[in-house]
Amino acid sequence: MHHSHCIEEMNKPARGSLLGIEHLDGGEILGLLKLARRMNPMKPRPLLRGKRVLLLFYEPSTRTRSSFEIAAKSMAAMTTLVLSSGSSIEKGESLLDTAYTLRALGADLIVVRHPLAGAPALMARHLDIPVVNAGDGMHEHPSQALLDAYTILRHKKTLKGLQVAIVGDVYHSRVARSAIHLSAKVGARVTLCGPPELLPEVATTLAPGLHITRTAEDAVRGADVIMVLRVQKERLAGVKISLQNYTERYQVTMSRVKLAKRDAMVMHPGPIIRGLELTSEVADCPQSVIVEEVRNGVSMRMAILSKALGRAR
C-alpha cells in the first residue's frame, strides 16, 4: 500500500465497500434484501471464519455498533472495536493513518461511523479492503435504509407503490437521505414533512418524485409507512427552532397515526426521544415496529458483511 495522498484521491473505492444507497441499483438492493432473509443470527453459520472485522466509531452508537458486532460474530468473524475516545485518535492520529493502522493489524473489513460526510469513501479509496459506512455525517446510513426496507417487506408484499411519509429533522438525517435514495430505486413514493429549518425545499432534488408537506396531517394521510426521525439536537447549532412549536405541529401522535392506512407501520431508526418527535403511546402502539427494526438489523448486517467479503451463500 502506498501513501501518496494527491494521486490516491482518484482511486476507486475498495471492492465490496458499501458507502451509500445512492450508487446502488434496484437489483443490488433487492439482492441484499433477499440475502438477509436467509440470515438467522439464532442459527450461526461460520461464513466469515478467519476474517477480522474492525468496528471504528467516531460517534456514539448503540444499535449499529452492536448489531454489526453481533452479525460478524454470528458468522464466526473476529471483531475489534475502536472508539475515537480512548484511542490514539484523541492524540491526533488522522483518519487515514488510523485506517492504515487497522489494516496493518490484519483487518479484512472496516465498519466506520464518522461525523464527516465522505469519511468512509475516503478510507475506501485508500485501502484494499472493503469499507462499510455505518453513518457519515449528514450524508448516508445505508445499512439503516436496508434494514428498514427489510422490515417493511416482513409486513408488505412489495416496496413498489408504497406511500412513505418521512417526518421530522430531514435536513440533518443521513437515515432520511439513504431511505429517499432506496425508495426512489424500488418505486416507493415518499412525502417529506418538517419545518423549513429542518427541511429546506432543496430536499426535493435528492430524488425524482419527492414531495414536501408542511403539515404532519397531510404527510401521514393515507400513508403505508410513517418514518419518524429524531430531532438531532447535537447537530442543531445555529438552527433557530422552537421545540415546543415543533412538538405541536410535527410530533407523531396517535391522532395523526390514525390518519394513515389502518395497517400502516410506524418506524423510527432510534434512538427515540419520547415526547419530542413522537409520543410514548405511538412508540409502543401495535403498529410500531421500532423494536423489530433493531432486531432485523442483525440479519441485514449479516447479509451486508458476507456480501462485502465475498462469502454470501
Ligand code: CP
Ligand atoms: N439507528 C442508529 O443508527 O442507531 P445508533 O446510533 O444507536 O447506532
